[in-house]
Amino acid sequence: MTATIDNHWYPVAMISGIQAPRETLLLGKKITVGRERGTCWVKDASGNALPTVERFGHLWTSPGQPNRDLFTIPEADSPGRRLVDVGSVKVKCSPLRAVENFLDIAHFPFVHTDILGAEPHTEVDRYDVKIREEVDEVWATKVKFFQPQAAKSAEGGITTEYMYRVPAPTCSVLYKTCPPRPGEWDVITLFVQPLTDEWCEVWPWMALYDDDSTMSEMVSFQQLIFMQDRSILENQLPRKLPLDPGMEVPTQADMTSVAYRRWLKKIGYTYGAQLVAA
Amino acid sequence: MNWVAVALTEDVPPGVVIPSRIEDTDLAIWCTPSGRYHAWSDRCPHRGMRLSHGFVRGDTLACIYHGWQYNEEGACDYIPAHPKLTPPDTICVPTYTCTEAGGVIWVSLNKTDSALPALGGRKPVRSLPINLSANDLAAHFGAEDYTTIAVVSDHDVLIAVQPCTDNACMAHVLASPDKDRTTVSRWLEDLRATLEGMPS
Structure with a gap:
């Protein structure tokens, strides 16, 4: 190693x-x-x-x-947020596949149907992605998507705005529109423990503005979402994340994933990666 | 390798996709609403998701991950994230030769001119997974070729064997129309118990 x-x-x-x-x-x-x-x-x-x-x-x-x-998440320290320990889910996939799925919005209508997305609202508009060299992190901003139920606290469909941040190879932080507090961001993270290169334990954590939902309702909501993700993650071939182009075909909606793979390669983070096309 | 039975048609009705496998090749077997069968590589070229988890919509097979739709030639013709985009021809799923005969879906991983196995008018009874290699199953009946095994028994059963892994195969069993399906089915379960060394 x-x-x-x-x-x-x-x-x-x-x-x-x-x-x-x-x-x-x-x-x-x-x-x-x-x-x-x-x-x-x-x-x-x-x-x-x-x-x-x-x-x-x-x-x-x-x-x-x-x-x-x-890394730190300064936004999560602001007062009034509920800090939610979601628990853990073990997944038979590369830790990098788990992070990449978290960065993806195009799957919402098909995997999180009628919750985080729904047909015919499938289009992904262009957004901004860059590797912020000064902090060595991947950032995607101005990501927008129509969501039938963006959060436990959401009433009805809204267009949600997202920012994604990859501050470490197996961690991602998502900032998203906060339904009860326009102008603030909810913080949802995915912390991934690499058990092996094809098996991981995922620890989601949240810092939300939500004065109404019970803790167990917020935990259940996030666990439901991740169970839906797991049905995908355990059925991708190969289990490892291909870093070399050629084995998988990205489109414009996958700009965050493309930047994530490029960044992993740049920093030499190859644990859980597939480097040669099988 | 020539024709291999991968499923019974009654188990893949129109609008359905199922996973299957021939040795190292994972397959998605699907049937269009009008009854045409297809056998494809079980992998969406976008992000590697198994297409057998997808859904049939019109004459296309769609991936469950991002809804990419593939026409009957295996070419991607719709990407929901970019509805106005015409997907490039390069986005396609490897397809295999697939046909239906005698109530069985047959696949050839290579191009083939060979005839489909003769079924002697027998009708499908059921498919049953067995924890034994296809060759070991064939050897049990003294057969050299596992593709189809005609068994001389009280039931005049024919087994089309699908090699799945080094220690697992699928037995697709056919019998004369006048045989009782339940009797044949029990015979098959007893056979599996014997072959797998379990008490029946």
Whole structure:
């Protein structure tokens, strides 16, 4: 395993869910996660302590030596937001496939039918995508899509605006129109723990303005959405994400995915990637 | 390899798509509303999603992921994210030779001139997966060629064998129209139990 891959921060647990020490996998290697006297810890297979960060309701670790701090989401700190630990879903696919699906809006009418999208509202208008070199992140902005029920708090269909951000190879942050508070952004994240290169544990997390829904209603909504995504993710061939052009055919609606794949290749992040066309 | 049975027509009615497999080749088998059968590579060229999870709309097969529609030649003719775009000819799904005869859907992965297996007027009874390679199943009946195995038994059954993996095959069973389907079906389940080493 190269340092390029080891030196990132990875989510390995929801802090509120850590009880007895739990064994899990990170990049194909066994680790143990636990908590003592309120402090979370992670150990590798030899019992060595790994670095930890507690942020966004989750515990993060790294098998390497991260050369930068875990990213932040300043918007999530603004008062009045409900912070939602959604839980986790294990998915038999590359961690990169899970992130790429999160960046995609064109599937909404077909996979999240009558919730995040519905025919005949299938068109994806041009939006802006760039790799922000100064922070080394992928950003897509001015993404718009018609949604029958954009969030638990939405009443009726609205055109939702999105911004997507990839601050780390296996994490994505989505900012989307907030139905009860025009002008503010809801924050929905996808934190992906690479168990192996073809198996991942996905930890969605949200920071929403929603004064009406119960916590379990918000969790159920997001879990329903992700269960629908899982039916896709476990049936893509190959399981790994092809980084080389030729094996899959993008269109204009896939500009975010194209930029994500290009960025992964540029930074040498190949865990869960397929480099040679099969 | 020539003709291989991949399904019974009664299991793929018009408007339906199912997954199937011949050795290393994953297949989507589908039937148009007017009854034409197609056998395609089970992979949408866009993002690799299995087309067998898709849906038949008109004379097209659509991918469930983004709704891309493929006409009967396997060429993409509609991309919902870009309704005004005419998709380039290069976006197409690999297709295989596929035909229906005697209530069985037959596929040839290569171009072939060979005749379809003779069924002797037998009618389809059912398909049953067996955890045994196609060759091992053929060997059980002393047959060299697994494509079709005529079994001399009380039921005069014919098995069209579909090789799926190194240790699994699908047995498509046909019997004379005067045989009782339930009896033949039970015989087949007993046969599978014996072959798989399970108590019946």
